[in-house]
Amino acid sequence: MYEMRLYILDIRKPYHEDEDGYAGAWFNCPVDLEEIKERLGVEQEEDFEIADYELPFTLNPDMPLWEINALCRMIQEIEGTPVGNELKEIQAKWFQNIEDFIDHKDEIHHYDVSDSAALAEYLIMEEHCFGELPPELAQHIDFTSYGHELEQSDAYLFTSSGVFRYP
Numbered sequence: 547m548y549e550m551r552l553y554i555l556d557i558r559k560p561y562h563e564d565e566d567g568y569a570g571a572w573f574n575c576p577v578d579l580e581e582i583k584e585r586l587g588v589e590q591e592e593d594f595e596i597a598d599y600e601l602p603f604t605l606n607p608d609m610p611l612w613e614i615n616a617l618c619r620m621i622q623e624i625e626g627t628p629v630g631n632e633l634k635e636i637q638a639k640w641f642q643n644i645e646d647f648i649d650h651k652d653e654i655h656h657y658d659v660s661d662s663a664a665l666a667e668y669l670i671m672e673e674h675c676f677g678e679l680p681p682e683l684a685q686h687i688d689f690t691s692y693g694h695e696l697e698q699s700d701a702y703l704f705t706s707s708g709v710f711r712y713p
Contacts, residue, residue: 576615603644662693
């Protein structure tokens with residue numbers, strides 16, 4: 547589970563060294579605007595800014611709060627799934643940003659296998675990537691060698707949660 551939170555700063559109040567410094571607080575995502583108004587005493591979104599964050603994605607400086615909340619909700623929906631568990635690695639390999647990841651997450655295929663040889667065997671024997679093979683031919687296939695080729699492919703990502711393929 548990802549800890550998702552924002553440090554929101556009241557930009558109407560100046561920094562005071564003798565007090566607690568800046569007038570701000572940490573909020574768990576998705577953030578309720580009413581909670582920000584209540585805790586910081588602000589009236590509108592223009593009165594605060596995001597000064598820091600702990601999210602499984604990078605924020606764009608001009609990203610509005612509603613968009614951050616929407617992304618956090620989408621991430622909460624996939625938490626605990628193999629794709630959700632490897633979100634950062636998957637995004638880094640195939641996507642420019644979190645929005646692209648969210649748009650294409652359903653196209654990511656997960657294989658619950660432990661290594662490249664197991665993936666090769668699954669693809670050949672179960673998905674019939676080379677067509678249907680007679681069972682007596684299976685003992686002559688070098689799954690380890692073919693698995694090493696799959697590891698070199700940009701289409702696969704090997705993780706502790708299994709293997710992922712993106713078209």
